[in-house]
Amino acid sequence: MRHLYQSQRAMRNMRRAAMQRGVVAILDVGTSKIACLVLRFDGPQRFVGADGVGSMAGQSSFRVIGAATTRSRGVRFGEVSAMQETECAIRTALNSAQKMAQVRVDHVIACFSGARPRSYGLAGEIALQGAVVEDQDIGRVLAACDLPDYGAEREVLHAHPVNFALDHRSGLSDPRGQRGQVLATDMHLLTVDVAAIENLLYCINRCHLELAGLASSAYVSGVASLVEDEQELGAACIDMGGGATGISIFLRKHMIYADSVRMGGDHVTSDISMGLQVPLSVAERIKTFHGGVVATGMDDREMIETGGDTGDWERDRRTVSRAELIGIMRPRVEEILEEVRARLDAAGFEHLPGQSIVLTGGGSQIPGLDGLASRILGHQVRMGRPLRVQGLPQAATGPAFSGAVGLALFAAHPQDEWWDFEIPAERHNGRSFRRAVKWFKDNW
Amino acid sequence: MFALNRRRPGGPAPAAASGAPMRRDPAPSRWDYRYQRLMLTPLFRIGLRYGLPLVLIGGMAALWLANPANRALVTDRIDAAREMIHSRPEFTVSALEIIGAQPALHQAIEALVDVEFPVSSFQLDLDALRAAISEFTAVAAVAVRVRPGGTLEIAVTERVPVAVWRYIDGLRLIDNDGVMTGMILSRADRADLPLIAGDGAKEVILEALLLFRTAEPVFDRVRGLVRMGERRWDMVLDRDQRILLPSDDPVAALERVIALHEAQDLLSRDITIVDMRDSARPTIRLTEPAINIMRNVRETGIRATRD
Numbered sequence: 011m012r013h014l015y016q017s018q019r020a021m022r023n024m025r026r027a028a029m030q031r032g033v034v035a036i037l038d039v040g041t042s043k044i045a046c047l048v049l050r051f052d053g054p055q056r057f058v059g060a061d062g063v064g065s066m067a068g069q070s071s072f073r074v075i076g077a078a079t080t081r082s083r084g085v086r087f088g089e090v091s092a093m094q095e096t097e098c099a100i101r102t103a104l105n106s107a108q109k110m111a112q113v114r115v116d117h118v119i120a121c122f123s124g125a126r127p128r129s130y131g132l133a134g135e136i137a138l139q140g141a142v143v144e145d146q147d148i149g150r151v152l153a154a155c156d157l158p159d160y161g162a163e164r165e166v167l168h169a170h171p172v173n174f175a176l177d178h179r180s181g182l183s184d185p186r187g188q189r190g191q192v193l194a195t196d197m198h199l200l201t202v203d204v205a206a207i208e209n210l211l212y213c214i215n216r217c218h219l220e221l222a223g224l225a226s227s228a229y230v231s232g233v234a235s236l237v238e239d240e241q242e243l244g245a246a247c248i249d250m251g252g253g254a255t256g257i258s259i260f261l262r263k264h265m266i267y268a269d270s271v272r273m274g275g276d277h278v279t280s281d282i283s284m285g286l287q288v289p290l291s292v293a294e295r296i297k298t299f300h301g302g303v304v305a306t307g308m309d310d311r312e313m314i315e316t317g318g319d320t321g322d323w324e325r326d327r328r329t330v331s332r333a334e335l336i337g338i339m340r341p342r343v344e345e346i347l348e349e350v351r352a353r354l355d356a357a358g359f360e361h362l363p364g365q366s367i368v369l370t371g372g373g374s375q376i377p378g379l380d381g382l383a384s385r386i387l388g389h390q391v392r393m394g395r396p397l398r399v400q401g402l403p404q405a406a407t408g409p410a411f412s413g414a415v416g417l418a419l420f421a422a423h424p425q426d427e428w429w430d431f432e433i434p435a436e437r438h439n440g441r442s443f444r445r446a447v448k449w450f451k452d453n454w
Numbered sequence: 455m456f457a458l459n460r461r462r463p464g465g466p467a468p469a470a471a472s473g474a475p476m477r478r479d480p481a482p483s484r485w486d487y488r489y490q491r492l493m494l495t496p497l498f499r500i501g502l503r504y505g506l507p508l509v510l511i512g513g514m515a516a517l518w519l520a521n522p523a524n525r526a527l528v529t530d531r532i533d534a535a536r537e538m539i540h541s542r543p544e545f546t547v548s549a550l551e552i553i554g555a556q557p558a559l560h561q562a563i564e565a566l567v568d569v570e571f572p573v574s575s576f577q578l579d580l581d582a583l584r585a586a587i588s589e590f591t592a593v594a595a596v597a598v599r600v601r602p603g604g605t606l607e608i609a610v611t612e613r614v615p616v617a618v619w620r621y622i623d624g625l626r627l628i629d630n631d632g633v634m635t636g637m638i639l640s641r642a643d644r645a646d647l648p649l650i651a652g653d654g655a656k657e658v659i660l661e662a663l664l665l666f667r668t669a670e671p672v673f674d675r676v677r678g679l680v681r682m683g684e685r686r687w688d689m690v691l692d693r694d695q696r697i698l699l700p701s702d703d704p705v706a707a708l709e710r711v712i713a714l715h716e717a718q719d720l721l722s723r724d725i726t727i728v729d730m731r732d733s734a735r736p737t738i739r740l741t742e743p744a745i746n747i748m749r750n751v752r753e754t755g756i757r758a759t760r761d
Binding site for chain 2: 080098099101102104105108109112113114217218
């Protein structure tokens with residue numbers, strides 16, 4: 011526990027150092043592609059807020075100066091499965107992004123979609139020592155949350171304080187300075203398999219990079235693709251990736267639930283490959299050019315050449331109708347969406363005030379998906395694209411990059427997590443010593 | 455399209471050969487990746503752009519200079535170039551001209567300038583020459599320069615002796631500043647200059663000259679001035695007469711004496727000392743015979759008046 015707190019704090023310090031140096035790389039390790047953005051930070055918030063325009067969640071403070079994407083290798087279900095291959099792929103993406111940016115990057119902030127994320131809601135309560143809530147009290151109440159037994163092989167990835175309650179007033183976002191006797195908090199904890207983190211860390215270290223932050227891709231794509239109202243009122247972001255589909259639910263600008271379904275676009279591709287007896291690359295091409303989930307009468311007549319690469323070029327001139335293709339794709343997409351529905355139901359999504367669902371990620375580009383999704387998930391379904399950030403190339407503005415863009419926003423303006431607050435020392439002596447050190451630091 | 459039975463010369467089985475082009479890997483190798491990152495490091499790039507050429511050129515120069523023959527070649531070239539410039543006619547000095555020096559000083563300076571003409575002006579150390587000439591006591595100021603025509607010009611301003619100072623070791627000539635310019639054997643060598651004597655006389659040479667000018671009416675009788683106790687002057691006349699002058703404002707006192715002399719012929723009378731040290735009570739001392747005569751005259755005069 012202590013170890014986790016320290017390591018996350020070290021990562022935060024690394025992130026601060028990277029911001030000071032001004033250049034940081036964003037690495038979205040996905041199953042189908044690895045995207046790398048190089049961000050340049052131009053000092054602290056040069057943006058001057060005009061009337062009613064805030065700092066736009068921090069995305070005005072940086073600029074994308076390098077972007078590269080490469081076909082992912084060695085990643086399955088959003089987890090590293092072949093280290094060397096993944097390392098090669100990361101190296102490829104980083105090398106070309108560095109070349110584009112013409113700057114050397116030493117710090118990287120990474121996200122991944124797999125590793126079986128699991129959400130926990132924690133509650134903590136303390137009696138205040140003084141009359142007014144102070145910084146230390148926040149740290150104490152967060153430390154007072156009783157941790158569930160999430161298993162030895164798992165690690166905490168996010169720990170957001172979602173809500174604070176003072177006496178009987180709940181829904182406070184920042185109780186500091188307020189009067190009261192009892193401070194309570196709700197914390198959202200996200201744990202993932204530690205092996206996935208270790209493997210990714212190893213790959214990144216092999217590329218001579220320092221990890222300055224780690225995030226769940228479901229969370230960051232929600233940050234990028236949900237608009238402010240949706241985040242406030244309650245919304246779910248479905249990030250349909252290659253190997254895993256991430257689900258994150260936001261309420262009052264905080265993520266309150268995250269999960270992932272271990273199915274994605276690659277499964278659709280492999281279905282096509284098996285159903286049409288074509289190689290995976292051909293299946294992928296057919297899926298992207300001709301894919302769909304809603305068949306019409308027109309689709310029976312639209313014939314697609316599969317061009318099977320069996321070597322018998324003269325006789326292997328198979329064609330399929332688009333209706334057939336849709337007949338292969340649709341059950342798998344429905345399966346994914348139903349699995350998502352089940353997860354949302356388990357999380358109690360129907361009790362939220364807002365019911366909007368945002369589909370994003372590369373898999374959401376299948377034509378007709380919104381109609382299918384609204385039949386399975388509910389009426390308020392829309393397609394989400396990531397927020398626009400400065401300097402992002404046109405090719406990287408699609409929904410497939412919502413994870414990368416969200417990670418950039420996360421790098422520029424991270425939400426408070428548990429390890430951002432000081433844990434007060436238990437013993438009085440230690441505390442007074444710490445206060446003396448703090449006084450010394452403040453005054454010298 | 456190509457023949458299905460095509461084989462690479464000496465290549466392996468066709469299956470492996472057909473697999474070869476599929477091996478294209480977009481990932482940079484570890485070394486390539488490192489190299490790319492190194493090339494994007496700003497300090498390294500600066501070093502590569504400026505440091506490497508510098509080191510290369512410096513190394514090549516050092517290697518070349520490591521050979522003594524090459525070093526000698528370089529020094530020879532430099533010497534030759536310098537020699538060529540120095541030996542140009544514009545820089546040759548072929549004559550010496552000394553202006554404003556008496557024959558004795560002229561000879562001394564000529565002996566000092568020990569240069570064989572013609573010589574290059576770069577080899578003349580004018581500053582040292584000027585310092586050496588200034589060492590002569592008879593020289594007040596000196597200007598040394600090379601005139602455009604190729605002449606070394608030494609313009610000397612000599613010190614002009616204004617008085618003779620009798621000192622323990624003999625007679626010295628001193629100028630306005632009290633600096634000794636030379637020595638003479640006898641007073642008759644420079645009879646035109648006034649004589650001063652006594653310790654500390656040369657420090658107040660200007661006052662002495664002023665006193666001599668004041669004593670113009672009796673100039674032929676003045677023997678000299680003696681500094682008494684480094685404080686005041688005695689003017690010595692012939693016939694062992696002395697005028698004792700006060701330490702402050704001696705000129706006015708002397709003027710009074712001269713005026714007295716012109717009115718009453720004071721100094722022609724039979725007196726030895728005119729004491730002007732106390733301006734309120736000038737005193738004169740008579741000679742021995744004069745006192746006797748004076749006494750006689752007084753007695754007879756008194757008697758006569760009684761009679």
